Amino acid sequence: MSHYTPLEEIAAIHTALNQGFRSGKLKSIAYRKQQLLSLAYLIKDNAERFQEAFAADLGRPVLEGAFLEIDGSITEIKTALNSVDKWAKTERPPFSLTWTPMRPAIRKEPKGVCLNIVPFNYPLWLVVSPLAGAIAAGCAMVVKPSELTPAMGALLAELFAKYMDPDLYRVVNGAIPETTKLLDLPWGHILYTGSGRVGKIVAGAAAKTLSPVSLELGGKSPVFVDPKCDLTVGARRLLWGKFVNAGQTCVAPDYVLVPRDFQDTFVAALTEAYNAFYPSGPGASTSLTHIVSSAHTARIKRLIDETKGKTVLGGEADVERKYVAPTVVRDVGPQDSLMSEEIFGPVLPIVPVDSLDEAIAFVNAREHPLVLYVMSQDSAFKSKVFDNTQSGAAIANEYIIHCGVDGLPFGGIGPSGNGYHTGKFSFDMFTHLRAVLDSPGWIDRILGARYPPYDDKKLKAVAALANTKLPPRNAFKFQGEKKR
Template sequence: MSELKYTPIDEIEQIHSDLRKGFLSGKLKSIPYRKQQILNLAYLLKDNIERFQKAFEADLGRCTLEADFLEINATITEVKGAYYGVEKWAKPEKSPLSMNWTAMRPVTRKEPKGVVLIISPFNYPIWLSLGPLAGAIAAGNAAVIKPSELTPTISALVAELFPKYLDPELFRVVNGAVPETTKILELQWDHILYTGGGRVAKVVATAAAKHLTPISLEVGKSPVIVDPKCDLKTAAKRILWGKMANAGQTCVAPDYILVPQEFQDPLVDALTEVYHSFYPSGPAESNSFGRIITINHAERIKRLLDNSKGTIVVGGPGECDTSKKYIAPTIVKDVGADDSLMSEEIFGPVLPIVPVKDLDEAIKFVNARDHPLALYVFSSENSTKNKVFDNTQSGACVANEVLIHTAAEGLPFGGTGPSGSGYHTGKYSFDMFTHLRASMDSPSWLEILLGARYPPYDDKKAKALSKLSNISLPARSGSGSSPTRWFLFALVLAGLAVLTKRGRLGGFIR
């Protein structure tokens, strides 16, 4: 196992300067070079899967199946997607046909933002660092990864492997805790991605504001609404798995359940049955259940449990051993809105159940709090699902499933409002680290049409420009006017553009 060594604080500014120099060298303007670096990133994981599996077990108590399914395989898949997608993603994008602008050949260039910073959390230290990094590379950026000091084995392994697989002039790892992170945030970056808790997110946002640095943030508390008209057995299995995976340390884990009062006991019975099927010999000795990241984190969760006024169904504070970072998988029913378990994001294997009057009250409960990072609803009724989705706000809204939407290809991952800003995974990571640069090339012959813009102004010129701008509106009834005149005008422009390209109007313009 690699030993975690913090990056000397007096070297951090030089690392930043070296990466700026590397970015300005233009190496990453080459799409083939970007692809090579992305492929190297994929092999960094694939060549060292066993070492990463052991590191996950050492830092988080994760079993191999959970480490592979939740993180390693998902990250390799995302990196591979960037490898195959970068050529298409990076192509300049032509603007739609426009009678006023087509002759100027308007185009949106996809350009890198520069040198970016990715601050990743302890709970998904690979997926939330190397996944976004693939998008940053695809976009042509240099990057610093700041892994969590709470996963020392994984962070040390990443630091060891980076210079063996990636260009050190462009990609570096900075390890450390608060002093090192503070130093990093004093520097100017071209984009910052931070995933973690709301308190630190405010610190990152404040530091970024000093340099007007764009940021993407991800935080949140994710509720589950359970409708009596659902596949109860499947719902219980999926909810409990989502809550207990990685010992509940997942930003989109089900944080609490809202269920109609009369359906609380059937739901509790179903969850209890699933609990015993997951851990037939008890979770304490199960190799399928992880551990909390630190003793302090375990003690925080236990305090929430100790102060809860809800009714323990399974687990509970009496079965916890914080000295071993063990919080027993726990289900608590009859939890009130003002309960200790509702005071903050639990981020542990404790599942509160909050009984409500009906669906309307559940929606009001969600809307009275910060927008969640994910909102789940279990129901067989489309009308129920639509009602929840149409009347709430959240980073994601998912029916009859939990967690795995974050790995679905083509879907963005991100929050809204207090649960975050910005999106990543797949092409969305590329977009996040890309500057969309407007560009056009206006030929001289357009002076025939646009010459009226120059002083001295008169009524004739004003009328000509007004006609060119086409500021007329459709009739109030919604019916539009005939486009024939403008269609013919567009054909003329297109013809002129072709002639210009072939050089047949050069003499006329001169």
């Protein structure tokens, strides 16, 4: 591809960015702010061009491009711009009579030149959210866009060259060979967002250079439905969360667990919301993003074709047009094709269960999801689900927008990923906490017992300093938590 970065240039880019990082210009908070502001104007000045890239790569409606990526990206940058002075400030540990005279401190230092491997589904926001944190932390960065979004990759490369310091921030475009070349190099930190299969490859490559790595991997995120929920609002929000961006969202609800005797009522509510979303049918709608590629479309079509469940809404797929109609399938069993992998498309399977306990056991028998959703107004219902499951996030009565909530971390657990970003969590990801100490000479009046020759008197003095006295053995009694 003409816009791919030549393989022979990748090592040179890595070297140049290391030289730029070592120049020390990012030690200046003012320069970090300058780069953050340049990044913000990179987006603001070219919002229409980003919308054109979204349309070219994903067939995405303008509203989705603005709401899901452009507006949120600028907000992320503004948060970093307004907070970097506080985030980067050296911290002091709690007062200690023994250690405070040594002036212990925690310096916030950049990890160096970092790498962000970006997926196709949010090709701007997943560039900007980590990059804003990396800039605030004082890091340089290489951004590797997905080869599945070539218009966005070419646009980012062009605009980075115009707006960002090329000694510190570069775009490398390409596919597997270019990514492999990048992963052969050592990095201050690697962030990879994508599938678990590729995540294992990235983690394995990072291990060879001892580069720290964070993985955002997704998975099958369930929805628990309480029959006493606000069904009208809940159905509308659920379908939006599932179908926005054609379901190509790592935190999209993947399947629904609904009481068996409530399934008919639930499907009726989904049908009403569906018809309101697409009054002339989804095929005539201008409010749908298309699937990123023919191969992905064929994969989703195969899952629909092979399901043993009953398709009640949608079901149409056109591989050539990269189109899959928003689809709802009821009576889906645990071994169904739609439960075999993360769908990553606009298909919602409904899995009937006989009890909430069965639903919880169903989720716990599978890999921890990136997010777990509950549709309920009942505090006890929500608590039972949240207290007895594990997931990257636990969200009630809303879908996917928690990723944009200021102050909340975005990240997984176990197979759904590790590490956190957005806001200060992005800053923390690319920051090294460097312990410092400066001990005055007179401290030896207190710690002189550490020096040989050792004797019993010095042993007692060292023990007194350690203050290792414990509470009584039976100070804390645990009688077991009552089962909810």
